Amino acid sequence: MDEKRKLLIDAATKIFSKKGYFSTSVQEIAEQCSMSKASLYKMFSSKEELFIEVFEYHQNMMFKKAFRYSTDESLSPRDLLLKQLSTQIEDFIERKDFILMQLKDVPLSENSDFRLLMQKMRFRITQWQKECLLQAYGNHINLYCWDLTITLQGLIKEFLSILANKNEKVNVLAISTYIVDRLDSIVNDLLTTRPDPLLTEERILHFLNLTNSSSISKTDEIAKQFLIIEQYISNYNNEETKNNLSSSLNLLKDELKAQKPRSFLIDVLLHYFEKEVGLTQTTIKLRSLITELYTGGN
Structure with missing residues (x-):
């Protein structure tokens, strides 16, 4: 998460906590972060x-x-x-x-x-x-x-x-x-x-009133595999490879959030993680979960 987005989340947490959801305005959150309301709306609709x-x-x-x-x-x-x-x-x-x-x-x-x-x-x-x-x-x-x-x-x-x-x-x-x-x-x-x-x-x-629990469960499982990959990356000694892995993971997360995820790009990124011996099994599981979730194979 970039610093500006993190700053907004921290400020919003404090103001929501103090004033409540209804009494909090987007304007005061933006001012707390020394930015305009228009800038905030570029990050959050x-x-x-x-x-x-x-x-x-x-x-x-x-x-x-x-x-x-x-x-x-x-x-x-x-x-x-x-x-x-x-x-x-x-x-x-x-x-x-x-x-x-x-x-x-x-x-x-x-x-x-x-x-x-x-x-x-x-x-x-x-x-x-x-x-x-x-x-x-x-x-x-x-x-x-x-x-x-x-x-x-x-x-x-x-x-x-x-x-x-x-x-x-x-x-x-x-x-x-x-x-x-x-x-x-x-x-x-x-x-x-x-x-x-x-x-x-x-x-x-x-x-829990979960009408689409299988979909939610797969989403949570994907998030769990991301945490495993993040932990692996954090322990990596080679800074160049560490940065490449981190950038690739962020790109994969962004692609999965897209309205129309590009399957070829997802496949390339997953293949990159599979080459890491310590991530092979995690990536295989992640690939299966992504395939099931985004192709409707519940």
């Missing part, structure tokens, strides 16, 4: 588009922070879960004002784009939490993965609603450890007593 990008940017940053721990082979599955939960809790505390503003001030009933955005973001966090639990406890919790995911969400939400309202410093590790300890007990009990699960994926998707 509307206040709605800017708000949506702010929302997606912050969630993507949270996922990016959490992903760094996923590549640390020194962490045990339980320690990894603690790190992932701590990242989510820290993100909530850092952006508390913006998150609370979303709950109170976003016009869900008036704009279908906002409603779809909220559904998509909630699905992403729910899917990610489920994967975190599967990583921590293994596939033998498959039957109960959605019950455990919703239990986890409830624990996080209720503790943060009480503890994060205080001005005092929140002990993130203590909260994460307490939650994981409780999850350990719940998992042990479920695997011992074997009750029927309460929730299924179909029921979760129905609850």
Whole structure:
């Protein structure tokens, strides 16, 4: 992301958080960044588009922070879960004002784009939490993965609603450890007593009102593969190759956002990543996801 766009997102985050969506004007965001309203509109066509990008940017940053721990082979599955939960809790505390503003001030009933955005973001966090639990406890919790995911969400939400309202410093590790300890007990009990699960994926998707969940899921999987590539690039020693890989990844992302993505260019860029030994399998998966999403092969 270029510096000017990042500056706009940071300014918009602060003003939206302080004043709310409706009371914030594009003019004051532009002035905060020492630019004209016309310049802002060259980057974002509307206040709605800017708000949506702010929302997606912050969630993507949270996922990016959490992903760094996923590549640390020194962490045990339980320690990894603690790190992932701590990242989510820290993100909530850092952006508390913006998150609370979303709950109170976003016009869900008036704009279908906002409603779809909220559904998509909630699905992403729910899917990610489920994967975190599967990583921590293994596939033998498959039957109960959605019950455990919703239990986890409830624990996080209720503790943060009480503890994060205080001005005092929140002990993130203590909260994460307490939650994981409780999850350990719940998992042990479920695997011992074997009750029927309460929730299924179909029921979760129905609850989240996802009419095109397969498409959303593929989009999120593509984003996950991009994070893997970004992490690989960040660890590259050769600066010239590092810059070439980074530029190619940005070009690929831009092309996928185009109204009519050029398949030949996408293929060339993917082939470039495939030549990197450490990215071959990731690129093969990415190619498959892109093909399914953009050719309708759901």
